[in-house]
Amino acid sequence: MTSTEATQTAAGFAERDLTVRGTRVRVLETGSGQPLLYLHDSGDLGEWTPLLSGLAERYAVCRPDHPGFNASGDGSDIDSVHDLAFFYLDLLDEIGAELRFPAENIEKDFAWSMAHPVVDAYRAYRPMPYDAPSCAMAAMLYAVRPDDGYFQLSGSGNPRSLVLDPAQKDRIIKTYIEMASAKPVPRKPRRPPNDKDKDKDKDKDEDKDKKDEQKKKDPAP
Secondary structure, three states, X not given: OEEOXXXXXXXXXXXXXXXXXXXXXXXXXXXXXXXXXOOOOOOOOOOOOHHHHHHHOOEEEEEEOOOOOOOOOOOXXXXXXXXHHHHHHHHHOHXXXXXXXXXXXXXXXXXXXXXXXXXXXXXXXXXXXXXXXXXXXXXXXXXXXXXXOOEEEOOOOOOOOEEEOHXXXXXXXXXXXXXXXXXXXXXXXXXXXXXXXXXXHHHHHHHHHHHHHHHHHXXXX
16 A cells, blocks of 8 residues: 655645555545544545534544545445445555565564564464564554654544654664564573572671660660
């Protein structure tokens, strides 16, 4: 999936094109809050309506043109509502689909471990090699490094969505690889107390007990 940079219109919503499964999709977006995907009916002319403006007061509204409608391209592989539903699942996965973890790095950068859980999970999911979507890693990276400029944020208020800056794509994938494949830092083992240490502690306790007993015997001044 690819995307063009969003442009702000006079009506106050952002307009951009996404390419999903080879089909160009025109998307209008604005608002803040919980994300809301608005799917239009067959008579829609691709305009931003007062209804959407009202929804945008409470939600982060995303309104795509269906494949084959208005400014979107034809979806040649969409033959049913079922197909359309899965098409929109791919559209909603924009950041994860844009930022795929490279299969070659799974095979190469985790070689230091004989059995790494990340590698095991990749191999169990489907036959290798494949580049995997990384939605969870996008959320993780923003959570631990929110001020490093990896992502932009949609709208204002809370919650907000991550927006991919195409100029940061290579930098983000490189960071994914470094973070996921890093060797764990070995912890220094705790040294168990030896017999000498035990004897020292015992002597200290005995000295303290003797001093306490002596104080009890000494007459008060």
